[in-house]
Each structure stands twice: as structure tokens, then as C-alpha cells.
Amino acid sequence: MTTHPNLAVISRYAQGGADLDDATVWSVEVHLEGCADCRARLAGSTAPDTRALLDRVAAAMDEAIVAGPPPAPVRRPWSTGRRRWLVWALGPWLGMTLSVLACALLLTMAWPGLPSLVLLIAPVAPLPGVAVAWSRRADPAWELIVGAPGAGLMMLLRRTATVLAVIVPALALTGAGARQPFALMLLPCLACTAATIGLGGRFGVRRAALAVGGIWVAAVVLPTIVTADVPVVLRPASTPVWALATVALAAYVATRSTDYRWLSSRD
Numbered sequence: 001m002t003t004h005p006n007l008a009v010i011s012r013y014a015q016g017g018a019d020l021d022d023a024t025v026w027s028v029e030v031h032l033e034g035c036a037d038c039r040a041r042l043a044g045s046t047a048p049d050t051r052a053l054l055d056r057v058a059a060a061m062d063e064a065i066v067a068g069p070p071p072a073p074v075r076r077p078w079s080t081g082r083r084r085w086l087v088w089a090l091g092p093w094l095g096m097t098l099s100v101l102a103c104a105l106l107l108t109m110a111w112p113g114l115p116s117l118v119l120l121i122a123p124v125a126p127l128p129g130v131a132v133a134w135s136r137r138a139d140p141a142w143e144l145i146v147g148a149p150g151a152g153l154m155m156l157l158r159r160t161a162t163v164l165a166v167i168v169p170a171l172a173l174t175g176a177g178a179r180q181p182f183a184l185m186l187l188p189c190l191a192c193t194a195a196t197i198g199l200g201g202r203f204g205v206r207r208a209a210l211a212v213g214g215i216w217v218a219a220v221v222l223p224t225i226v227t228a229d230v231p232v233v234l235r236p237a238s239t240p241v242w243a244l245a246t247v248a249l250a251a252y253v254a255t256r257s258t259d260y261r262w263l264s265s266r267d
């Protein structure tokens with residue numbers, strides 16, 4: 001701290017400092033920032049009319065604050081709740097998925113003798129939405145949200161529930177249109193979603209969605225298109241296996257909540 005300015009300098013500063021050179025004014029101001037004693041001396045050195053003016057300003061501000069309009073309503077709870085369940089970037093991806101399902105239904109109805117495309121793509125239908133639901137690229141408030149105590153696996157599960165709330169009814173409708181059993185539409189879809197979330201904590205949800213989707217397309221969709229025969233994994237006899245796999249993968253996801261506590265592991 002600089003040395004205390006003497007009382008005469010403080011008094012002249014309190015009068016406006018017109019007769020003080022700039023270097024003195026600056027050194028007084030720097031000193032006043034760090035010295036409560038000199039701030040008290042400065043307050044005592046102001047002229048009575050200046051103190052009266054300050055008192056009038058303070059009283060007027062108090063009245064204006066008391067008589068002013070009430071504070072604007074706080075909208076944070078809705079905003080917070082919405083972000084737990086939804087990120088707006090999901091909209092276009094869900095729209096695209098619904099469009100693809102509709103096209104698959106039209107193709108299935110046009111060529112009823114071939115394996116249903118609706119059945120083939122149902123397992124991977126929620127994956128684009130799940131990948132976007134937990135992506136730093138899609139959510140502008142990503143760092144804030146992920147750093148919040150309520151984030152992590154529970155938030156991803158809530159947003160996944162939002163995705164499924166759109167996709168599952170669409171699967172039910174297109175599955176009925178394509179005359180496919182609903183269990184074979186739903187269970188592989190839930191199993192692939194759970195696999196994506198289970199792997200996502202370690203490798204990133206987007207990478208996990210790409211891997212699960214890629215494996216499904218390479219191992220099931222492409223061979224089916226080539227052979228024009230319904231694969232074993234999508235025949236009604238496979239339903240109990242899918243049910244078991246879904247339960248096992250869901251149990252695995254329940255044990256991976258710690259994976260979602262790291263910012264760097266997700267993308």
C-alpha cells in the first residue's frame with residue numbers, strides 16, 4: 001500500500017481535486033481503494049452540501065426501489081426441467097428418423113414378399129436421437145449441464161426416454177402397417193439403446209451409437225437385403241432371447257453411472 005496522503009490532500013481531493021496534479025489524484029485514488037481509514041477521512045472531509053446531496057440521492061433511490069415494479073417472474077424451474085428431458089437439437093434428428101420409418105413402411109407395402117425394412121431398421125431407430133441427446137455439439141449449455149449435480153446417467157436416461165416416447169409409438173404404427181409383431185419391433189430397439197448407453201459412458205455416446213448401428217447394418221441389414229430372407233435374429237422364435245438381452249443390458253447400464261461423471265469421456 002502507498003503511504004497515507006495527508007489530511008490536507010484528502011480534503012482538497014474531496015473538494016474535487018481541481019488544484020491537485022494528475023499524479024497526486026491517481027495516487028490518492030489507488031490508495032483509497034486499499035485503505036479503509038483514508039476512505040473514512042475522505043467521507044468526513046466532504047462539504048456539508050455534498051453530504052446533503054448524497055443523502056437526497058440515496059433517499060430517492062430507496063423510494064424508487066420500493067415503489068418500482070415487482071421483479072420479473074423467475075422462469076428457471078421450467079427451463080431446468082426442460083433441459084433434463086430435452087435438447088432442441090433432437091427435433092431434426094427425430095424428424096429424420098420418423099421420415100425414414102415412413103419410407104421403410106412404404107417400401108415394405110410396395111414389395112410385401114421381401115423382408116420388412118421397418119423390422120430391419122427398428123432396432124437402430126432411436127440411436128441418432130440418443131447420440132444427439134448427449135452430445136457437446138448439440139447442446140449449447142453442455143458444460144453447464146454436465147457440471148450440474150443432477151447430470152450424468154440420469155439425465156441421459158431422461159433424454160433417452162424422450163426419444164423413445166417419440167420413436168416407440170412410431171414403431172408401433174409402422175409395425176402394424178407392415179404386419180410385424182410389436183415385440184420384435186420393440187425389444188431389439190430397447191436392447192440396442194441400452195447397449196449404446198452402456199458403451200457410451202466409456203467410449204462416448206456418439207461413437208457407441210455409430211458402433212452399434214454399424215454392427216447391426218453390417219451383420220443383419222446388408223445380409224438380409226442380399227439374401228432376401230428374414231434373418232434368424234428377427235424371427236418370432238428370437239423374442240425370448242431379445243427379452244433376456246434387454247434385461248441384461250439394462251442391468252449393465254444401471255452399474256455404469258460412474259462412467260458419466262467425466263466431461264472428457266463423452267462426445
Ligand SMILES: [Zn+2]
Pocket residue numbers: 003004005031035037038
Ligand atoms: Zn490510508
